[in-house]
Amino acid sequence: MTADMVRQIEPLVPALRRYARALLRDRSAADDLVQDCLERAIGRWHQRREGGDARAWLFTILHNLAMTRLRRASERPSHLALDDTAEASLSVAASQEDRMRYRDLLAALQQLPDEQRTVLLLVTVEELSYADAAKVLDIPMGTVMSRLSRARERLLRLMSAEPPAAGSARPYLRSVK
Amino acid sequence: MIPRPITEDDLSGFVDQRLDAERQAEVEAYLDAHPELAQRIAGYEAQRDLLRAAFAPVAQEPIPPELDIGRMVAERQRPRRGLPRWTMAMAASLLVCAGGLGGWALRGVGLPAQEGTQALAREAAASFAVFASDRTNPVEIRAENRSQLVAWASRQLRRPIAIPDLASSGYRLMGGRVVPTEHGAAALFMYDDDRGSRLVVLARPMQADGDAPMAAHSQGGVNGWSWADDGLGYSLVGAVTPELLHPIADDVRRQARNPI
Numbered sequence A: 001m002t003a004d005m006v007r008q009i010e011p012l013v014p015a016l017r018r019y020a021r022a023l024l025r026d027r028s029a030a031d032d033l034v035q036d037c038l039e040r041a042i043g044r045w046h047q048r049r050e051g052g053d054a055r056a057w058l059f060t061i062l063h064n065l066a067m068t069r070l071r072r073a074s075e076r077p078s079h080l081a082l083d084d085t086a087e088a089s090l091s092v093a094a095s096q097e098d099r100m101r102y103r104d105l106l107a108a109l110q111q112l113p114d115e116q117r118t119v120l121l122l123v124t125v126e127e128l129s130y131a132d133a134a135k136v137l138d139i140p141m142g143t144v145m146s147r148l149s150r151a152r153e154r155l156l157r158l159m160s161a162e163p164p165a166a167g168s169a170r171p172y173l174r175s176v177k
Numbered sequence B: 001m002i003p004r005p006i007t008e009d010d011l012s013g014f015v016d017q018r019l020d021a022e023r024q025a026e027v028e029a030y031l032d033a034h035p036e037l038a039q040r041i042a043g044y045e046a047q048r049d050l051l052r053a054a055f056a057p058v059a060q061e062p063i064p065p066e067l068d069i070g071r072m073v074a075e076r077q078r079p080r081r082g083l084p085r086w087t088m089a090m091a092a093s094l095l096v097c098a099g100g101l102g103g104w105a106l107r108g109v110g111l112p113a114q115e116g117t118q119a120l121a122r123e124a125a126a127s128f129a130v131f132a133s134d135r136t137n138p139v140e141i142r143a144e145n146r147s148q149l150v151a152w153a154s155r156q157l158r159r160p161i162a163i164p165d166l167a168s169s170g171y172r173l174m175g176g177r178v179v180p181t182e183h184g185a186a187a188l189f190m191y192d193d194d195r196g197s198r199l200v201v202l203a204r205p206m207q208a209d210g211d212a213p214m215a216a217h218s219q220g221g222v223n224g225w226s227w228a229d230d231g232l233g234y235s236l237v238g239a240v241t242p243e244l245l246h247p248i249a250d251d252v253r254r255q256a257r258n259p260i
Helices: A002-024 A027-047 A054-075 A082-088 A096-111 A114-125 A130-137 A141-161 B008-015 B021-033 B035-060 B069-077 B085-098 B116-132 B143-157 B242-257
Strands: B172-181 B184-192 B198-205 B212-219 B222-229 B232-238
Touching (some): A002 A027, A002 B069, A027 A054, A027 B069, A054 A114, A054 A130, A096 A114, A096 B035, A114 A141, A114 B035, A130 A141, A141 B008, A141 B035, B021 B035, B116 B172, B116 B184, B116 B222, B143 B184, B143 B198, B198 B242, B212 B242, B222 B242, B232 B242
Antiparallel strands (some): B172 B184, B198 B232, B212 B222, B222 B232
16 A cells, blocks of 8 residues: 555656745745645545545645645745745756746746636646646636636736847737737 | 537637647637637747746756655654654754753653664664674674774764773673664674674764663564763663673673773
């Protein structure tokens, strides 16, 4: 049973780290969160619904930990400057231009409300099904769909509102009025 | 036949590539007829690709050891003979809270079993199991080179180590070696008597439990006594009864406390 648990959880660790990093931005804070999530998963593995999807289950644990963590952090304003952490949170991107685009993206993502950011990340980056995203977020499917649409629209607006970096027009990110 | 109207959910499904082929084609046809909407959807697709690309490197990073699930499981399965985990957490938070207000009084309370003399006892039993049963190379440095052994052990343990003399109990020094433990280098000294019965003394600096009373331990026919004085831990183990070992352990402790 233990070997089975390890076999099911291990391949999911990279994705869990990615989701935690996208939410918390800080690498060590994110990994702490994943560690906490894994400890809980090991301890509660037997409580999991037999045959249930380990991925949705693990993301649910991680998501709830992250929300608790973010709520606590929002009570004390973060002392970290956005630009520092935004870039530090990601590995070095391929090119200078990519780095700038990623930085803009992260800055815009940060301005989304948690409820929109989480659904967008789960569906787009983690490629969870709409049903699994609903399970992780504990909301009806219809709410997933409406939050997803709002998140996309808002992110597009936020990114096109920013002045383009010199020499790099990003027409495909502009919203159409 | 009138086609089903395109919904916002269809558009999301299109961006997320979750539609079946037929619906996919219908949405494409609809977008061809509505260029403004098509441009918005293209923006969403670019956004999707950008998000994936931005976070992809995180999932490529090597997994740090503290997130190694196999290791986490193994650590949980290691027997804990100490207090349950929550008491440690409580003791730790008490220590933090107490701060300078006499928190030192709690020193030693709730030390995890992985630390302290219990850990030392396990390490000694493991060393005994490996080396005492070895008929060809039980020791690396023989008794005749004892000054070399003392120098090696003292250098590795970063403090002067004296070799206990068990002659009054009928045990002769065979020699010793430095062995690795989870808590750093330890000095191993091996002795035997006329019948070939072997004893091991393991000594190493203690990170926790620097002064601990002598306590007996037993593991699969191997018995021992462990203690710590002034930051240096000792464990005496052998395949003999605890009653027989106890006076020898007392002797080792006395010698360590009163170096000649």
